Amino acid sequence: MRIVANIIIASLVAIGLNACNQQPENNKEKESEAITYEKDKQASDQSMKSTTEDVPDSEYSFGTLPYQFDDLEPYIDHKTMRLHYGKHHKGYYKKFLNAIENSDAQGRSIIEILKNVSQYSNGLRNNGGGYYNHWLFWHSLTPESGQKPGELLSTAIDDAFGSFDAFKETFNSAAASQFGSGWAWLILSDEGNLVVTSTPNQDNPVMDVSKINGMPILALDVWEHAYYLKYNNKRTSYIENFWKLVDWGKVDQRYKKAINQQEIFTP
Amino acid sequence: MLHEKINNLNFEKLPYAYDALEPYIDAQTMELHYSKHHNGYFNKLQNAAKGTEVENMTLNDVFKNISKYPKGIRNNGGGHFNHNLFWSVMGPDKGGQPSGKLMEAINKHFGSFDEFKEKFEKAALGRFGSGWAWLIVKDDKSIAITDTPNQDNPLMDVVDENGMPILGIDVWEHAYYLKYQNRRPEYVSAFWNVVNWEEVSRRYEELI
Known part of the structure; x- marks a missing residue:
């Protein structure tokens, strides 16, 4: 009943909006879009529930997405978010728990495991990386677009790269050429510098196998x-739109933590 | 292909239509894969080889010593050869077993x-x-x-x-x-x- 009610409400809202915009010819189209969208949303909520239930109790928590699947539209679409969080990220998390179960990494913090990842299995490297990286990615994004870095980070970016635009260009080039x-x-590198870098697969700069080490504060x-x-194949358009979604408030907080050498991971 | 000079290589036609492998591989994927990804590798290979000794070499010889050449040759030369092979070992109404x-x-x-x-x-x-x-x-x-x-x-x-x-x-x-x-x-x-x-x-x- 709730589903039906939601669909009806969504349809009425869509029709109402159209009426306000005086575009009655689009009513049918909008209406069916609203229904499809509601169905999709319901289905995705269902699938999220079932994927959460089959994960065993663990001291390593998965964490919730800090916004809805459709909040980053139009730059990152609802379906991509649903799959990315509910299938890819969740898959890494589950495989990470399996990989850690019979290893002597059990009980160590995720940061400690990543820092010593060369001692562990490929499964722990790939899935521990996938677990951590995606968490950082979700917390690098926000629907409240148009943010800018705070003064402390902004000054550090200017010092390290010359200007914010030069930093963006360096970051874009790293993202496009990986x-x-x-x-x-x-x-923030182990030497205390702001550095742009890239890593293959699910590696990250915390790992001892990476060529440049440090604490990541922004991830793409x-x-x-x-x-x-x-x-599709247009990775550069995706990278360009990423900047409209960056959560500089959280990046600022991580920068401050990194300077104070605090661990950055709180799912 | 493997034994031709790189600057003589052509971007060969796909041996079947984009939708020929449906429903196993969809037409949109085939179109993007061939006309964007594969074509991109081919063009970038030509650009990376241009004006260097590589343009007069064969892919076979370059691959044998690929560790001595720039990443652009490795990634795009590989991308061109690999996709070429991939298209040729697939087809519509195929499958089954070898004999x-x-x-x-x-x-x-x-x-x-x-x-x-x-x-x-x-x-x-x-x-x-x-x-x-x-x-x-x-x-x-x-x-x-x-x-x-x-x-x-x-x-x-x-x-x-x-x-x-x-x-x-x-x-x-x-x-x-x-x-x-x-x-x-x-x-x-x-x-x-x-x-x-x-x-x-x-x-x-x-x-x-």
């Missing part, structure tokens, strides 16, 4: 699954 | 066609991130299954196991994401319905 699957990062996923449904 | 000498070799090496399929699928699913799984003929004429990251292939001196690929499956997400999303296993098992075993056998017999 061949195959991987990530682009802004990190450039696996094709992050953008293919909407952007 | 003749290749089937004998598969039975001898893997025990049965089913066991071969299982091992090939495992390689395709175990390749983390972007890459390829291959059936290759090694220098001693034996066959083997291997997999490589990104656009590397078994002809390159940077990979663990060398040989001439006679069958390849692309497991980059762009090869299957529009239709299968995160379900790579479904894509890999659908692949068997489009394998052109006549072409794979032809390649095998040419090498032994």
